[in-house]
Structure formats: C-alpha cells, structure tokens
Amino acid sequence: MTYAIIETGGKQIRVEPGRFYDIELLHVEPDTKVTIDKVFLVQNDGEVHVGQPFVEGATVEGTVMRHFRGRKIIVYKMLPKKKTRKKRGHRQEQTRFMINSINLNGSVLASDADTTESVPTEVVPEDTAQTAAE
Template sequence: MTYAIIETGGKQLRVEPGRFYDIERLSVEQDEKVTLDSVLFVQHDDGIAIGQPFVDGASVEGTVLRHLRDRKILVYKMKPKKKTRKKRGHRQEITRLMIDAINLNGSVFTSDAAESNASTVAADEPEVDSSAETADEAQ
C-alpha cells in the first residue's frame, strides 16, 4: 500500500492515490491539475522516505473535483446573569481534491484501481476478427 503524508492549509494529511480528500480551499479552478510539493513522508511497499522537514524529490499530484463549503459550526457565547447571548455560525470554504499519483525521485505510484480501470477499458474495446473478414471476401 502506498501513501504519503502532506502538509496543506496548515494541516497534515495522510493521502493515498485514487481517493479524494477535503482540504482548505486552493486558488485553482475546477478540473485543473495540482502538484503539492510539501510531502513529509512517503511509504511504498517496504520502502519509506522521511523528510526533514520535507522529502526531497517527492510530490503529490491531484485533480480539483470541486469547491464547496463545509458544514456549519455554531459558536454560542453566553455570559450568565448578564442577559448577553451571541450565536454565530461559520462555514469553511474547502476544495475536494482527487489524488492521482505520488511521485518520489522520478518513480510514479498510482492506485491499483486506476491501473485496473485502464486495463478494463483496453479489454472492453472490440477486437477485430480477421478470419470473418477473409471469409466475407472469399464469397
């Protein structure tokens, strides 16, 4: 299993290829590719790479799926015996990011699902039967 720990929006996040994550809003348009270079840790099969603070030559590639707002967080302030109450809400702007690949020193790690989807697309293409064409020409 391949994963990486990245830093974005002041938070650290464990990401895997082929999954999507909600992170703080990025100033990138929808359906555009994003490369995140602040990779703290990469694990692939038995090998690991630890950064101090970042791993040299490591990056995470992703696609912005959409921008949305997170659920509302209510902030309620009350001072007892003073008849003061404040009720405020906040919704954080977030970006849904699909992780496409993890790069480490030129080697690219993608998800098994993405590789299997590519192989099934190739398998779904109709094969041309050359024997049927030659039989039609013979008649």
Template sequence: MAYAIIETGGKQLKVEPGRFYDVELLHEEEDAAISIDQVLLVSDGSTVTVGRPLVEGAVVEATVMQHRRDKKIIVYKMQPKKKTRKKQGHRQELTRLMINSISVGGKALATA
C-alpha cells in the same frame, strides 16, 4: 499500499492515490491539475522515506474536483445573569482533491 503525508492549508494529511480529500480552500480552477511538493513522508508499502522536514524530489499529483463548503458550526456565547448572548455561525470553505499519483525523483511509486 503506497501513501504519502502532505502538508496543505497548515494541516498534515495522509493521502493515497485514487481517493479524494477535502482540504482548505485552494485558489485553483475546477478540473485543474496541481502538484503538491510539501511532502513530509512517502511509503511504497515496503520502505518508508521520512523527510527532514521534506522529502527531496517527492511530488503528489492531484486534480481539483470541486470547491465546496463544510457543514455549519454554531458558536454560542452567553454570560449568565447578565442577559448577554451572542450566536454566530461559520462554514469553512473547502477544496475537494482527487489524488492521481505519488512520485519521488521523477519515478511514480503509485498511480490511480
């Protein structure tokens, strides 16, 4: 089972070909093919390549499926005995990516 650990939106994410993942909002059109070169680790099932900090020549190919919003988070602040209350809601903007392939040095390790 091949997988890679990528960095996008300030977060690290373990990805596998043929699966979809929700990441921070990317300003790309829907159905657009993108390549992510911020690859920290690549495994093809038997060998593991760890980058310092990135793996040289490693690219993860993905397709933007849709832009969506995460579920609402309620932020409630209250000071007791002061009659001070503040209620706020937040919905994070997300992009759903379908991972197509993982390649190192132009050679595809895994495809969907």
C-alpha cells in the same frame, strides 16, 4: 500499499492515489491539476522515506474536483447573569481534491491507474444467477 503524508491548509493528511480528500480551499479552478511538494513521508511497499522536514524530490499530483462549503458550525457565547448572548454561524470553504499519483525523484511510485487495476470486480454466485433466471 503506497501512501504519503502531505501538508495543505496548515494540516497534515495521509493520502493514497485514487482517493479524494476534502481540504482547505485552494484558489484554482475546478478540473485543474495541482502539484503539492510539501511531503513529510512516503511509504512504498515497506520502503519508507522520511523528510526533515520534507522529503527531497517527492511530490503528490492531484486534480481539483470541485469547491464547496462545509457543514455549518454554531458559535454560541454567553455570559451568565449579564444578559449577554451572541450566536454566530460559520461555514468553511473547502476543496475536493483527487489524488492522481505519488512521485519520488521524478519516478511515479503509485498512480490512480495502478489502484483501479487491482480492484476486484463483483462475482455473482451461480445459484443466485439461476434463481434470477427462473
């Protein structure tokens, strides 16, 4: 299993190809390909590359799927015995980001096509198929 640890939006995220992640807002249009070069660690079949602070030549490529706003957070401040109350809400802008591939020194270590081939298809037992036909 291949994965990488990247930095985006001031946060570190462990990413794998073929999965999507909700990250801080990226100011690009949806369906745009984005390359992230702030990669802290790359793990590929037991071989680990650790950067100081970033891995040289490592990139993560992905596609921006859509932009949306996160769940509402209520911020409530109160001073007891002073009759002071402030209630304020906040919704963070987020981007859904699909990871396409993890690259190291120009070669693709893992991509979305690799992960979809290894997913097994659903197998229907024979006795279930017979009861459905009856």
